[in-house]
Amino acid sequence: MDFQVSEEMSVRLAMIDEFMVKEVVPLEAEMLHGDPETLDAGVAAAQEKVKQMGLWAPNHPVEYGGLGLSMVDHGLFAEAVGRSPLGMVVFGTQAPDAGNIEILHKYGTPEQKERWLRPLIEGEIRSCFSMTEPETAGSNPVLLAATAEVDGDDYIINGQKWFTSSADGAAFAIVMAVTDPDAPPHQRASMIIVPTDTPGFNLVRNVSVMGHAGSGHASHGEVIYQSCRVPRTNLLGPEGSGFAIAQDRLGPGRIHHCMRWLGIAARAFEMMCARANERVIDEDGNTLADRQVIQHWGAELDAEIRGARLQVLHAAWRIDREGAKAARDEISAIKFVVANTMLEAVDRAIQVHGALGVTDDTILAYWYRHERGARIYDGADEVHKTSLGRRLLRRYKPDVG
Numbered sequence: 001m002d003f004q005v006s007e008e009m010s011v012r013l014a015m016i017d018e019f020m021v022k023e024v025v026p027l028e029a030e031m032l033h034g035d036p037e038t039l040d041a042g043v044a045a046a047q048e049k050v051k052q053m054g055l056w057a058p059n060h061p062v063e064y065g066g067l068g069l070s071m072v073d074h075g076l077f078a079e080a081v082g083r084s085p086l087g088m089v090v091f092g093t094q095a096p097d098a099g100n101i102e103i104l105h106k107y108g109t110p111e112q113k114e115r116w117l118r119p120l121i122e123g124e125i126r127s128c129f130s131m132t133e134p135e136t137a138g139s140n141p142v143l144l145a146a147t148a149e150v151d152g153d154d155y156i157i158n159g160q161k162w163f164t165s166s167a168d169g170a171a172f173a174i175v176m177a178v179t180d181p182d183a184p185p186h187q188r189a190s191m192i193i194v195p196t197d198t199p200g201f202n203l204v205r206n207v208s209v210m211g212h213a214g215s216g217h218a219s220h221g222e223v224i225y226q227s228c229r230v231p232r233t234n235l236l237g238p239e240g241s242g243f244a245i246a247q248d249r250l251g252p253g254r255i256h257h258c259m260r261w262l263g264i265a266a267r268a269f270e271m272m273c274a275r276a277n278e279r280v281i282d283e284d285g286n287t288l289a290d291r292q293v294i295q296h297w298g299a300e301l302d303a304e305i306r307g308a309r310l311q312v313l314h315a316a317w318r319i320d321r322e323g324a325k326a327a328r329d330e331i332s333a334i335k336f337v338v339a340n341t342m343l344e345a346v347d348r349a350i351q352v353h354g355a356l357g358v359t360d361d362t363i364l365a366y367w368y369r370h371e372r373g374a375r376i377y378d379g380a381d382e383v384h385k386t387s388l389g390r391r392l393l394r395r396y397k398p399d400v401g
């Protein structure tokens, strides 16, 4: 194994680190306490600078202005920009657009690419991904109830979705709906592009999550599709291939998420250590850093973060060499390992900060609220553990034949 970073990538990462400290982290105060319009203006100005530095949307294909990064480089980039909740948006690589870009690139027709993919990569429009439904278990999407029925040259879509993240202000949704209820379970559903100004696309609310409904990109929409009519040419990939496309969307996306979470974990760890050194806890001038319990937390967390990081880099390295299918076990494992490591880092950093940790005077409480979902989306911990555990155990089953 060799995770050696090229000279060129090292320079890029150094540029990103400096930009994050000087230009992105200072915008967080506006996000936590300020005015959304001032924040939007600050983000737009930072995006412009990123474009001028040639680092806009680097994870995308070269023909669309990206840098054609390997999976390992992609991961290191996500880790660097993940250190702030604003990093992905400032660099043009935020979910759910990044995943939608991947599937539009792989499955889109030339017309779909021209109309949706190019402006999405250029940051002119935003998108959303509409699969989960309040009334069916998202962990088993073969239960999906939303339908897309053919009517002449159109599909008519009906159904209720929620956690359609970033639907507020998005130009289009990629919707997963049942096109053939009689097909085998994994061939029943398809992905269809729905412009959000189509009559029958109803964003009914931004779902309040941990006390905040959010807006724009930082929101999770409930959408009711009510006789929503789109041309059949909006079908993405072949009819019935919704599950196959969803799998494609998730593989590289996990490296992206896991390394972003490791960026969060690293910053939370650094904040925990800095606070422990500052906070005097007795009249002799001893600090929290002088207490063994905090020293143990530091040691344990550092070891956990290093271990998690090596696992993700190894998964990325394997995807680069053998493809996502060969790295299936590694991809399942990193999803639950890193989500828990990141949440542990945020929780311990909050504990060391005491009351300050639960205020919005630092970024920690924001992460505590917004990143809890990491153990749920893209496959809940239990689902990944079950499928990985089942595969592992099967390999040791005695040959009964």
Ligand SMILES: Cc1cc2nc3c(=O)[nH]c(=O)nc-3n(C[C@H](O)[C@H](O)[C@H](O)COP(=O)(O)OP(=O)(O)OC[C@H]3O[C@@H](n4cnc5c(N)ncnc54)[C@H](O)[C@@H]3O)c2cc1C
Residues within 6 Å of the ligand: 096, 128, 129, 130, 131, 132, 133, 136, 137, 138, 139, 140, 162, 163, 164, 165, 220, 373, 374, 375, 376, 377, 378, 379, 380, 381, 382, 383, 386
């Ligand atoms: C922050 C956030 C953003 C999201 N963004 C999007 C988005 O943009 N688009 C979209 O379509 N969806 C999105 N989702 C939805 C997400 O994909 C679903 O929440 C997820 O698939 C789980 O589905 P569910 O919520 O219906 O939970 P359920 O399927 O009802 O499962 C509930 C819990 O049951 C347990 N469980 C489930 N299955 C098993 C099993 N087989 N064995 C043991 N335990 C099990 C797990 O603990 C799980 O958390 C988002 C969710 C969150 C939290």
